[in-house]
Amino acid sequence: MLKTNDVYFFDTTEFEEIIHYYLDEGNTSMAKKAVFLALEQHPDSADIKLIQAEIMVFEDKLDQARALLDNLMAIYPSNEEVYIQIANLLSKKDNHKEAIKYLEIAKKYTDDLADVSSLLGMEYLYLDDYQKSRTHFSVCLDADLEDYQALYNIIYCYEMESAHKEAIAFLDDYINKNPYCEVAWHQIGRQYFVLKEYKKALKSFDYAVIIDESFIGGYIEKAKTLEKLQRFDEAIKNYQITLDLDDPTAYAYLRIGECYKKKGNATKAIYFYKKALHEDPLLDKCWMLLSVISSEEKSYDKALHYLNKAIALDETNVEYLRFQADINLKLNFYEEAAESLENCIELGESGVDVWVTLADIWVLIGEYETALLTLVKAKRQHTNFSEIEYRLACLFYTTDRKKEAYLHLKTALTLDFDYHLVIKDLYPVVFKDLKVKRMVSNFLEN
Numbered sequence: 001m002l003k004t005n006d007v008y009f010f011d012t013t014e015f016e017e018i019i020h021y022y023l024d025e026g027n028t029s030m031a032k033k034a035v036f037l038a039l040e041q042h043p044d045s046a047d048i049k050l051i052q053a054e055i056m057v058f059e060d061k062l063d064q065a066r067a068l069l070d071n072l073m074a075i076y077p078s079n080e081e082v083y084i085q086i087a088n089l090l091s092k093k094d095n096h097k098e099a100i101k102y103l104e105i106a107k108k109y110t111d112d113l114a115d116v117s118s119l120l121g122m123e124y125l126y127l128d129d130y131q132k133s134r135t136h137f138s139v140c141l142d143a144d145l146e147d148y149q150a151l152y153n154i155i156y157c158y159e160m161e162s163a164h165k166e167a168i169a170f171l172d173d174y175i176n177k178n179p180y181c182e183v184a185w186h187q188i189g190r191q192y193f194v195l196k197e198y199k200k201a202l203k204s205f206d207y208a209v210i211i212d213e214s215f216i217g218g219y220i221e222k223a224k225t226l227e228k229l230q231r232f233d234e235a236i237k238n239y240q241i242t243l244d245l246d247d248p249t250a251y252a253y254l255r256i257g258e259c260y261k262k263k264g265n266a267t268k269a270i271y272f273y274k275k276a277l278h279e280d281p282l283l284d285k286c287w288m289l290l291s292v293i294s295s296e297e298k299s300y301d302k303a304l305h306y307l308n309k310a311i312a313l314d315e316t317n318v319e320y321l322r323f324q325a326d327i328n329l330k331l332n333f334y335e336e337a338a339e340s341l342e343n344c345i346e347l348g349e350s351g352v353d354v355w356v357t358l359a360d361i362w363v364l365i366g367e368y369e370t371a372l373l374t375l376v377k378a379k380r381q382h383t384n385f386s387e388i389e390y391r392l393a394c395l396f397y398t399t400d401r402k403k404e405a406y407l408h409l410k411t412a413l414t415l416d417f418d419y420h421l422v423i424k425d426l427y428p429v430v431f432k433d434l435k436v437k438r439m440v441s442n443f444l445e446n
Contacts, residue, residue: 028055050081057089065089080109080116087119096126114143121153130157141174148183155187164191182211186218193221198228216242223255232259250280257289266293284313288320291327300330318349325357334365352378356387359395360426368399386416394427397436409436413443 022030049072056065066089072082083106090099100123103116110116121136134157140150151174158167171188178184189204202225208218223238236259239252257272270293276286287310294303304327311320321344328337341358344350355378362371372395378388389412397405413420420440424431431437 028058047081050079050085053085054088057085057092060092062089062093078109080106083109084116084119087123091123091126094126096123099123114140114147118150121150125153125157128160130161133157145178146181151183151187155191158191159194164194167191180211182208182215182218185211186215186221189218189221189225193225193228196228198225201225202229214245216245219245220252227255227259227262230262232263235259248275248279250276250283250286253279254283254286254289257286261289261293266297269293282313284310284317284320287313288323291323295323295327295330300327303327304331316347318344318347321347322349322354329361334361337361350378350381352382352385352387355382356391359391363395368395371395372399384415386412386419389415390419390423394423394430397430397433398427402435405430406435406439409439413439417443 018034022028022034049068053065053068053072056062056068066086069082069086069089072079073086076082083102087099087102087106090096090102100120103120103123107113107116107120117136117139121133121140124130124133124136134154137150137153137157140147141154144150154170155167158164158170168188168191171184171191175181175184175188185204185208189201189208192198192201192204202222205218205222205225209215209222212218219238219241223235223242226232226235226238236256239256239259242249242252253272253276257269257276260266260272261269270290273286273290273293276283277290280286287306291303291306291310294300294306304324307320307324307327311317311324314320321340325337325340325344328334328340338358338361341354341361344354345358355374359371359374359378362368362374372392375388375392375395379385379392382388389408393405393408393412395405396402396408412423420431431440
C-alpha cells in the first residue's frame, strides 16, 4: 500500500504495527508516510499522534512536537504516554528537572509503574542524583527481579559514589532473593575487587561462572583477580576459556602475554602480544609493552621501532614520550631525546626531572645556552629546587659568567648541601675553582 499508493483500510493497531516496523528498520521516511495515511483514516487517534510526536522528537523538530503534545495533553489529560513523550522531549533539551515533573504526573496514570520508574531513574542519573536514581531503579527490580538493566544502573550509582561496601550489602540482599543470578555474583565480585578483597572477589566470580559456564565477563574478571593473587597459570587458563567461548580478543591475548611476562617468560609474552596486535593493530598499549620488553632485553633499536608505532597511535601520551626519550638516550640519539622531552613539556608533563634531564641533554651535545634557557624556564615553574640551582650555577660558570654562577651556587647550597656531591661528578671543573671550594667549605663548617 505504501509503495503503490493503493489505499486500504486498517485499524489503528494495525497502523501502529506498520509504523513501528519501519521505525525498527530505521526507515523514517516510510514510517512518516504510514503516519500520514493513518491520520487520514483516523484523524483523532491519540496513539498515532503520539507516534508522530515521537518521530518529530527523533528528527529534532522539538517545537512542533511540543505543540502537538500540548494539544494532546489538553484533550487527553489522563494519558500517561503524553507526559512520557513531553518528558522525553525535555530530556533531549537537557531540561531534566522539568522532565521529572512530567514523569511524576505520568506515574499517577500509568499501569506500568516500573517503566516510568526506569525513566525517572535515568533522569536523576543525568542530574548525578544517585540516591534518588537508585530508589527509582529499585522499583523496577521489585517489579521484575531479573531486570538486569535496573540492577546494573543501581550498582553504577553506588560506584559513582565510591560506595562499594553499600553496593555489596545491596547485592547480598538481592542474592538472597535470587541466588542463581550470575550477573549479581559478577557485580559483587567487582565490588570486592575494587576494595582489594581479592579472595572474596574470586569466590564471587567462581559462583558466576558455575551458574553460567559460558559467562565470558565472569571468566575475564576471575582471570584479572587471579593475576592480583599472582596465580598466573590459573589466570592464563581462564583467559584461554574466553578465547574458546567466543572469537579471540586482543584484550585476552594481551593479558595472557602480561601473565607470561610476570612469570619471566619473555618469549611467550612477546608471542601473545603479537597475537593481540594481529587482532587489533591499533592497540597502542600492546606496541608499548613490546617496546618495554625489547628494552629490557637491551634490543633498543627494536624497542624504539615498537614505541614509535605506539606514539603514532597516541601522540599525546606523555608516558610513551618519556620512554621514547629514555630509549633515544640509550641509543645516543640526543637531539631526538630532547625533542621527546620538549613534546612532554608542551603536553603539560613539566616536572623538575623532565626539565633537568632536558638541560643535561643539551649540555651533552654542547648546547650550553640552550641548556641555560631551559633551566631559566624551569625555574619559572619550579622555584627553590636545588637540582635547577646547581645546574644554573655550573652552566653560568662554564659560560664564564662567574658572578651569576656564585649567586646560584649559594642558593643551591642553602637548599640542599648534600646534592653538590651529585653535581660535582657532572661538573668536576667547577668544583676545582678555589672560590667554589671555599663556599662549600664555609657551608660545611656552618
